[in-house]
Amino acid sequence: MALIEMTVPPLPHYITSGFSTLPKGGHHPSRNNIQVFDLLITTYGCFYIGEEDARFEVAPGQAVILRPDRYHFATQSCAELTGTYWMHFHVGGPWSMIDNAIAPIPLEDPSPVFVEPFAAQPFTIRIPQYTPLLQPEKTYDLFEQLHQLQPRAHVSSVRFAQQQLFHELLRQLAASTDSEHPSPATACAEKAASYLRQHYREAVSAKELGDHVNFHPVYIARCMQKEYGCSPTEYQLRLRIQQAKLLLLQTDLPVAHVGEQVGFEQPAYFATCFTRIEGISPRKYRQRFS
DNA sequence: ACACATTATCTGTACTAAGC
């Protein structure tokens, strides 16, 4: 499955949308290099479109996204009256086409617990170029809401609402990719990560984690390494340091007490770990960023 | 339908490294 992978921020931007019908024998217009993404969703009938070497048969409940930099053309006429929602949107940040079968786990997409307090953390959105909708009626409803807002689109608050609806639509499209149906390994890693988030202050042994997640500790470590690029203990350590950073900036607690609060029994060990992860000691971190 | 091959998932063991 071809996926469109966008790096955000900036978030993709809604431009306009509508509904059009093609009569029996009609076809989608041929266009070249239209500069915006063109999302097409069929509600009844079926239309046929090509993009360079790719061919798409867009039946009811199916969506296709045409690239802004390619030539699009009808590959055959509609066999019956065909209704299509369409939408133009702009992607301001970097984007690329990837193959879902060989796509690696994005390195810049770690667990949200590692967010830096003062920096926007980039992440990626992956939406399939050609996919059946998981919940077509919900998607149609979003288009209808966008349509109702159109007459007042000169009002800023209405435009804002349009963007929100558009982002919800993107989320629905992203849900139809495999990433929303995690592999067993991903599910295992997420389950373990979730347990560690809830118990990061406690000393969680590998066996204990395995008992709670219902997988072998070796397998959990392998899954977390694959998913998050670190082992369970390293993951827990980073969680603790992340929380410690917040406590250092938001409270006046002594450094030793901060370490204790996030699960370090020995203040010296806390300082060592903090320095290893952050590059500076807890005290200097507080001085520099408070 | 059956047998066999392949692939994915998960576990066990041994060794090494790190924590305390």
Added chain:
DNA sequence: GCTTAGTACAGATAATGTGT
């Protein structure tokens, strides 16, 4: 220096694919 965790490798099992 002991204990525990992580990694590499091997292998068991089940699911899926393929050929006859």
